Amino acid sequence: MSIQIPRGTQDILPGESEKWQYIEKKAREICERYQYREIRTPIFEHTELFLRGVGDTTDIVQKEMYSFTDRGGREITLRPEGTASTVRSFVEHKMFGLPTQPVKLYYMGPMFRYERPQAGRFRQFVQFGIEAMGSSDPAVDAEVISLAMSFYKELGLNKLKLVINSLGDKESRKAHRDALIAHFQPRIGEFCRDCQSRLEKNPMRILDCKADRDHELMKTAPSIIDYLNDASREYFSKVQQYLAAIGIEFEVDPNLVRGLDYYNHTAFEIMSNAEGFGAITTLCGGGRYNGLVEEIGGPETPGIGFALSIERLLSALNAEGVELPVEQKMDCYLVSLGEQAQDYTVGLLHQLRAAGFSAERDYLGRKIKAQFKAADRFQAKYVAVLGDDELAANKIALKSMEDGTQMDLPLNSFIQKFTELAK
Structure with a gap:
């Protein structure tokens, strides 16, 4: 299993x-x-x-x-x-x-x-x-x-x-606590075990009970607002004043x-x-x-x-149907053709990443069409194509996936040229 x-x-x-x-x-x-x-x-x-x-x-x-x-x-x-x-x-x-x-x-x-x-x-x-x-x-x-x-x-x-x-200060809480105990105590046996145990320890927690929320005593329970002393009322009034100001x-x-x-x-x-x-x-x-x-x-x-x-x-x-802006497009995907070109892209990929770009290459030995499909899945902005012939000629083809434009760049200065283009 x-x-x-x-x-x-x-x-x-x-x-x-x-x-x-x-x-x-x-x-x-x-x-x-x-x-x-x-x-x-x-x-x-x-x-x-x-x-x-x-x-x-x-x-x-x-x-x-x-x-x-x-x-x-x-x-x-x-x-x-x-x-x-x-x-x-x-x-x-x-x-x-x-x-x-x-x-x-x-x-x-x-x-x-x-x-x-x-x-x-x-x-x-x-x-x-x-x-x-x-x-x-x-x-x-x-x-x-x-x-x-x-x-x-x-x-x-x-x-x-x-x-x-x-919820008031200590004095207000005590006055409200005493009122709650007096309110619930005569019929506390009608409430759940949790409420019964809370009656003396913390009767305000009874008001938060989900099991007994429809009990008639809940609707008539004393409100903390009615037991706030002057200091607590003033404090609460200030909070409301500041929220309104904001x-x-x-x-x-x-x-x-x-x-x-x-x-x-x-x-x-x-x-x-x-x-x-x-x-x-x-x-x-x-x-x-x-x-x-x-x-x-x-x-x-x-x-x-x-x-x-x-x-x-x-x-x-x-x-609410909110879509967070988390789309992460890749800067460059390296497509390689031929064994020597594949070997070269290992170092070139590292150079791109060291220069601060997000980049990837093929690791499955796929054909060029499959490599371009992989670049699409990664939403690559650019695809750099390197074959054994291009490697021998010291050049690499760069294609913009946004507008389809292509250019050949010197391989030995590719990182520098790509940095200028990407910026």
């Missing part, structure tokens, strides 16, 4: 991988403009990091983590998201002491969650995310959101919806609850309204996490960030 790929993973083949490269390049370009610098963390971490950083009441920790015990008896987990690892590194390397604050970081790499595979969702997926740590200015919240929106729009997405909410449209959704325990104040999601995108419309999610750095052992440090799935992004691009 042949060995097949594990469920929930995918092979990204040539023809598709170029799209990924284009998206990754765009992500790096926009992060450079916003002054976010790349951080690379391990693919696996100590399990405790995610228990403390992500939260033990989340679906990720309770149901989706790939965890194992290594040979040293240590509990290890493949990272299910990027924020906890980034914050761990921020604390471990004392980046809170750097002279430039806030510290602005981005990451891009594979994450792992054991969940039911579906369109645009995999058990191994690639996440792009940013984190800004060290400032409690609501303008940073607007900047983080604007980076995400700009990234999507510059890739060609138009059917986007930004939804924001405030020109970003948004909707306030008091029922928006992010799936991770560490969020407070601003929470947001970017969704696709494209027809046929699917039932799950969320493309990107993020928010502020003041308190997470302390939870992982660092000093009191405010932070905010977002994360998005490249797979979901590709699905949204397909839904």
Whole structure:
């Protein structure tokens, strides 16, 4: 029996991988403009990091983590998201002491969650995310959101919806928490086991439950907006003011609850309204996490960030019919006729590549017609034809595949002449 790929993973083949490269390049370009610098963390971490950083009441920790015990008896987990690892590194390397604050970081790499595979969702997926740590200015919240929106729009997405909410500060969260417990407790037995266990630990997570989302108590649950204190209201008002100043449209959704325990104040999601995108419309999610750095052992440090799935992004691009400009034409294909000419093109091919050109030659001993067909498949701009007779005469024939013009060039100065023509 042949060995097949594990469920929930995918092979990204040539023809598709170029799209990924284009998206990754765009992500790096926009992060450079916003002054976010790349951080690379391990693919696996100590399990405790995610228990403390992500939260033990989340679906990720309770149901989706790939965890194992290594040979040293240590509990290890493949990272299910990027924020906890980034914050761990921020604390471990004392980046809170750097002279430039806030510290602005981005990451891009594979994450792992054991969940039911579906369109645009995999058990191994690639996440792009940013984190800004060290400032409690609501303008940073607007900047983080604007980076995400700009990234999507510059890739060609138009059917986007930004939804924001405030989860409040500690005081507001406590008041809302008490109200939620009082609301759900009399009938908590009607809810799923997850909701029952979350009632005392983190009742706000009940609002994010998919199993009980149609329960009548969900519709009448206390809204966090009604429990925001003056400071939280002012903060949320500033975020909205700055988004309006940037020109970003948004909707306030008091029922928006992010799936991770560490969020407070601003929470947001970017969704696709494209027809046929699917039932799950969320493309990107993020928010502020003041308190997470302390939870992982660092000093009191405010932070905010977002994360998005490249797979979901590709699905949204397909839904909107966006074609990424990833066509890669070859500069020159070498066609050879005769044994001596074939031998000579080995060195000539290397010279073309060393001069900075993308080039290829035939490796299968095919006839001239088949070699020209190969040049067409590679979308070569030029074809250089060298036969044994041309080799003896120190010349090579160059044909433009765009307009069909041909010329003979001196073989010993071909690289120089081709460079002038190509430019």
